[in-house]
Amino acid sequence: MSTPSLKKGAPLAEGKRETFSSRKLFILSAIGSAVGLGNIWRFPYVAYENGGGAFLIPYLVAILCAGIPLLFLDYAIGHRYRGSAPLAYRRANRKAEVLGWWQVLICFVIAIYYAAIIAWAAMYCWFSITKAWDKNPDGASGFFMEDFLQVAPEAGVSLDIVGGVFGPMLGVWLVAIIIMVAGVNKGISRANGIFMPLLIVMFVILVVQSVFLPGAIDGLNAFFTPNFEALQNPGVWAAAFGHIFFSLSVAFGIMVTYSSYMRRKSDLTGSGYVVAFANSSFELLAGIGVFAALGFMAYNANSAVGDVATSGIGLAFIAFPTIVSAAPFGSVIGVLFFGSLVFAGLTSLISILEVIVAAFQDKLGWNRKSATLVVTLPVAFISMVLFPTTTGLYLLDTLDAFVNQFGILACALVLVIVFGAGLGMLPRLAKHLNRHSSIKLGTGWMVLVGGIGPAALGYMLINEFQTKITESYSGYPIWFNGVFGWGMAGALIIGAVLMSFIPWGKNSKLNDPEFEQHQKDVEAEEFPDPVGKEY
Amino acid sequence: MSGIAITFMIISMLTIWGGLALSLWNLSRHPEKQDDDIELAPTGNE
Numbered sequence: 001m002s003t004p005s006l007k008k009g010a011p012l013a014e015g016k017r018e019t020f021s022s023r024k025l026f027i028l029s030a031i032g033s034a035v036g037l038g039n040i041w042r043f044p045y046v047a048y049e050n051g052g053g054a055f056l057i058p059y060l061v062a063i064l065c066a067g068i069p070l071l072f073l074d075y076a077i078g079h080r081y082r083g084s085a086p087l088a089y090r091r092a093n094r095k096a097e098v099l100g101w102w103q104v105l106i107c108f109v110i111a112i113y114y115a116a117i118i119a120w121a122a123m124y125c126w127f128s129i130t131k132a133w134d135k136n137p138d139g140a141s142g143f144f145m146e147d148f149l150q151v152a153p154e155a156g157v158s159l160d161i162v163g164g165v166f167g168p169m170l171g172v173w174l175v176a177i178i179i180m181v182a183g184v185n186k187g188i189s190r191a192n193g194i195f196m197p198l199l200i201v202m203f204v205i206l207v208v209q210s211v212f213l214p215g216a217i218d219g220l221n222a223f224f225t226p227n228f229e230a231l232q233n234p235g236v237w238a239a240a241f242g243h244i245f246f247s248l249s250v251a252f253g254i255m256v257t258y259s260s261y262m263r264r265k266s267d268l269t270g271s272g273y274v275v276a277f278a279n280s281s282f283e284l285l286a287g288i289g290v291f292a293a294l295g296f297m298a299y300n301a302n303s304a305v306g307d308v309a310t311s312g313i314g315l316a317f318i319a320f321p322t323i324v325s326a327a328p329f330g331s332v333i334g335v336l337f338f339g340s341l342v343f344a345g346l347t348s349l350i351s352i353l354e355v356i357v358a359a360f361q362d363k364l365g366w367n368r369k370s371a372t373l374v375v376t377l378p379v380a381f382i383s384m385v386l387f388p389t390t391t392g393l394y395l396l397d398t399l400d401a402f403v404n405q406f407g408i409l410a411c412a413l414v415l416v417i418v419f420g421a422g423l424g425m426l427p428r429l430a431k432h433l434n435r436h437s438s439i440k441l442g443t444g445w446m447v448l449v450g451g452i453g454p455a456a457l458g459y460m461l462i463n464e465f466q467t468k469i470t471e472s473y474s475g476y477p478i479w480f481n482g483v484f485g486w487g488m489a490g491a492l493i494i495g496a497v498l499m500s501f502i503p504w505g506k507n508s509k510l511n512d513p514e515f516e517q518h519q520k521d522v523e524a525e526e527f528p529d530p531v532g533k534e535y
Numbered sequence: 536m537s538g539i540a541i542t543f544m545i546i547s548m549l550t551i552w553g554g555l556a557l558s559l560w561n562l563s564r565h566p567e568k569q570d571d572d573i574e575l576a577p578t579g580n581e
Contacts, residue, residue, distance in 0.1 A: 023567045053543025060550060217536050224540040265568035273558035281555045284547055438565040
């Protein structure tokens with residue numbers, strides 16, 4: 001890699017800031033970001049565990065009262081201040097910059113392990129054809145842990161590389177870097193324009209195939225039968241708010257970054273509703289497909305659906321391979337399911353990487369290619385050192401659990417407090433959202449963002465803190481969770497503070513003439529010219 | 536499937552997929568606007 005020099009021939013950004021060439025491409029990219037692994041492997045089990053059909057009630061309340069309002073907060077900040085997370089927050093208030101760097105570092109941690117899961121899923125597409133797990137005496141579980149990941153007996157840090165994971169991870173990073181280097185329109189938009197329709201078509205075929213499996217009806221029965229008593233449990237409501245919050249990718253910095261690439265006269269709220277409901281629509285489809293398949297698994301094992309129902313890695317890499325081996329046309333189910341995971345994961349990974357790339361691009365003022373390479377190559381390198389190893393699974397598990405709760409959730413809580421109450425910016429942001437949007441926001445939105453948002457996030461964070469402090473996560477050694485769980489979460493905050501101290505250079509986008517024009521346009525709309533312009 | 540499960544399946548589909556259809560319909564009623572820079576002398580509003 002040639003290191004770009006700031007002296008002679010510095011690869012500074014040329015021309016205007018990139019924008020999504022159409023609203024359709026923005027919406028598709030935002031849906032691509034929101035629809036990720038969690039929609040497929042998390043939502044079905046969360047819904048089943050928390051009231052089945054009755055979960056719809058807290059779920060809809062969570063979407064309308066927290067998910068969509070917080071999504072609009074992200075849109076408003078990104079679109080009004082037109083920058084990556086650190087720059088947009090800084091433009092809103094100098095002291096808020098640190099929150100942007102916190103999000104950048106959170107995205108860095110997520111990106112390094114997310115690529116590993118995509119690589120596993122890609123390999124499992126191939127294994128679905130060969131049914132490789134049939135050869136292991138312990139079936140899919142033995143194959144995943146022993147043959148494929150070669151997991152070490154103890155949690156720790158090993159640099160023993162597992163070749164079968166290293167190769168596909170390299171491939172994932174190569175694809176991701178090519179997309180990122182190509183930029184917003186030629187890379188991100190185009191990738192989403194191809195992967196998202198493909199994902200939807202593949203997933204619909206998978207669901208149709210699953211519902212015709214024997215026992216599928218029992219799975220759907222288990223998934224949709226309501227348990228109304230569950231609604232009296234505050235934990236069920238917290239699960240709904242928590243799920244929606246992660247599922248919609250709010251407060252990751254992603255939506256701030258993506259909305260900064262939208263045109264000034266964009267229908268922000270109208271687009272946001274489409275993104276939020278498309279994300280939920282996909283989740284519902286996933287619930288039907290996954291529980292139909294689990295119904296078949298239970299039928300085949302002569303057990304109850306509740307005995308085989310699971311989520312996450314266990315669902316994808318242990319339950320599904322078992323279904324693939326037993327079902328008619330099982331290989332087709334496997335390729336469709338794991339292919340869907342790959343596409344859903346890739347479109348989310350690129351949105352996570354964009355948070356980091358955009359932040360460095362703004363800070364350094366470099367062109368797209370140089371900024372992307374200077375960011376993604378080290379990220380890929382760290383990911384390739386830590387995860388295709390015999391201890392990669394332990395590391396992934398702990399990083400994921402802690403970065404979600406004490407990274408994303410904690411940062412989101414601070415963000416809503418700062419922007420909601422602290423800076424008192426909500427009226428201005430509401431005004432901005434309403435300028436060109438089809439669905440207008442009023443006091444209700446401000447109450448939801450400034451009141452319900454912090455209350456729900458605060459409740460979830462305290463709950464998680466109590467759980468994680470009282471027991472060792474996953475039974476791993478204390479030092480392991482201490483370093484890669486608590487230590488990592490703390491390091492992100494320290495790192496963010498340090499990053500915010502680094503001054504913005506003269507080439508940075510802080511004093512971008514293009515933003516000054518944008519600011520002028522926006523302010524002209526905020527203070528309408530009495531002689532009459534189009535508003 | 537039991538009657539209550541079928542009822543909740545239909546309600547879920549109607550609210551969530553219906554919500555998507557409704558939001559797409561709303562968006563289609565509001566075509567994209569084109570940006571244009573507003574050429575104004577500095578307003579002193581900064």
